Amino acid sequence: MVDPRNILDRMVRKFERRAHLDDSDRKALRGLPYDLKVMEAGRYIVREGSSPDHSAVLVSGLAYRHKITAEGSRQIVSIHVAGDFVDLEGSLLNVVDHNIQALTRSEVALIRSTSLLELVNKHPRIARAMWIDTIIDGSIFREWVVNVGRRDARERLAHLMCEFARRLEAAGMGSPDGYELPMTQEQLGDATGLTSVHVNRTLKGLADDGLISRERRFIRIPDWEKMRAIAGFNETYLHLDQVGGASPR
Amino acid sequence: MVDPRNILDRMVRKFERRAHLDDSDRKALRGLPYDLKVMEAGRYIVREGSSPDHSAVLVSGLAYRHKITAEGSRQIVSIHVAGDFVDLEGSLLNVVDHNIQALTRSEVALIRSTSLLELVNKHPRIARAMWIDTIIDGSIFREWVVNVGRRDARERLAHLMCEFARRLEAAGMGSPDGYELPMTQEQLGDATGLTSVHVNRTLKGLADDGLISRERRFIRIPDWEKMRAIAGFNETYLHLDQVGGASPR
DNA sequence: CGGACAGTTGATCCCGTTCAAGAAACGTGG
DNA sequence: CCACGTTTCTTGAACGGGATCAACTGTCCG
Secondary structure, eight states, X not given: OOOGGGTTHHHHHHHHTTSOOOHHHHHHHHTOOOEEEEEOXXXXXXXXXXXXXXXXXXXXXXXXXXXXXXXXXXXXXXXXETTOBTTTHHHHSSSOOSEEEESSSEEEEEEEHHHHHHHHHHOHHHHHHHHHXXXXXXXXXXXXXXXXXXXXXXXXXXXXXXXXXXXXXXXXOOBTTBEEOOOOHHHHHHHHTOOHHHHHHHHHHHHHTTSOEEETTEEEOSOHHHHHHHHTOOGGGGOTTOSSTTOOO | OOOGGGTTHHHHXXXXXXXXOOHHXXXXXXXXXXXXXEEOTTOEEEOTTOOOSEEEEEEESXXXXXXXXXXXXXXXXXXXXXXXXXXXXXXXXXXXXXXEEESSSEEEEEXXXXXXHHHHHHXXXXXXXXXXXXXXXXXXXXXXXXXXXXXXHHHHXXXXXXXXXXHHHHTTOOBTTBEEOOOOHHHHHHHHTOOHHXXXXXXXXXXXXXXXXXXXXXXXXXXXXXXXXXXXXOGGGGOTTOSSTTOOO
């Protein structure tokens, strides 16, 4: 658990990497009133079709966003780590079009839309940071379209694991030698447009070829460069180096 | 061609559907200095890896955004119609991670990043409208992930055609009885994660079953409700009704 | 100890790919 | 306006990656 005084710190640090903030911005962000909830794995944070009066920040844990097709199959469209503002949509759109579910036990800070809108009205640099964050989210969605549209099973899973590794590392939650990937093989299938059976066989193939090793859900990538090449992974789209961009002021 | 005095009008009208703007906002938007270019079909508007000092508004015509995988296959990740701000990314991120190409002969207004940033600094409502626009783009990307990840060939193409129909209509460019879809079957394949051969057969199948009729690249959808059902198309994700959202002020 | 869920493996099938070649449409220059 | 090269569309045949169906194993937890 996180020190209650700094519960939004991960989020603040993330926004600082999006645009230059001054002390008043930081203070305002940290001072946002919130309602902290602990959510067990599987619990819904946002439901499709609802019109929430609040947004949610993932304080700890992992979450995923998914949609269900008319025929009932599920597609996971993004995965979120602690510090992510998981649904700015909730405060800015009239109706949300996807579900967000806790992947692991998580702490979620709920922030009323009115507080959030007031904040961005008073602090244009924060608004800018959030906007850039939204743009980067879009960039990641585009890469996911490429992943499910134009890569085969092995590449898709390798790519997902590369992305996960880099994002965890960037969020200060990863170690170079490996990480916990707390997803079932069915969830991995839903994220990559495959079936759980084929995920199983493909992971086995990657392990047999020494590209990954796994015990339980802990993934090790012994040769990052080889893995990167298999996945066709180019991390530009994560925009991890983004700092304020062309923004003057 | 468009009346030069109102060349950005489509864009202004679109942003007005995203947030409430006042007269000074509209005036400022219309007064943005731009450099108008006519681009032949196939011409690159934005190139992956570049760091442009301007953004682009599609004044007339159609454009598409795509990425190339390490193995050289192409995935189209979005299609844009006149009035779309096709690369806000260019002004807000350090490096762009995708290509944008004219689909048809198009007019593009290039706007310097400095002008754009000055505009949003002075006009928070415009910033809000653009931010919401970015959020809606993200929503469309997510639906594309679902489309290529969890629908079969017939559903994918039907879905793409439904989306196109509704977006053209919303942009005031569509007629209820059909529309011009100026994409080659190879491009349709790149947008849906299929090969052009299979696109050809699938379109034939849709036509044989009376779901669409086509002459050249003009598509007619005789029974919209049936088509919608086949595609599993639910237009919520386009957020066409979005007007200001929870925004007060 | 038993029940539920996740992971593993085998056998078979099928949707979409690949390769190939011909037909139609289009633009361009004479 | 026609000849010709190029791009796009169309169709056939064979192949294969991943799906489907099904059963079994392992693991966690009450």
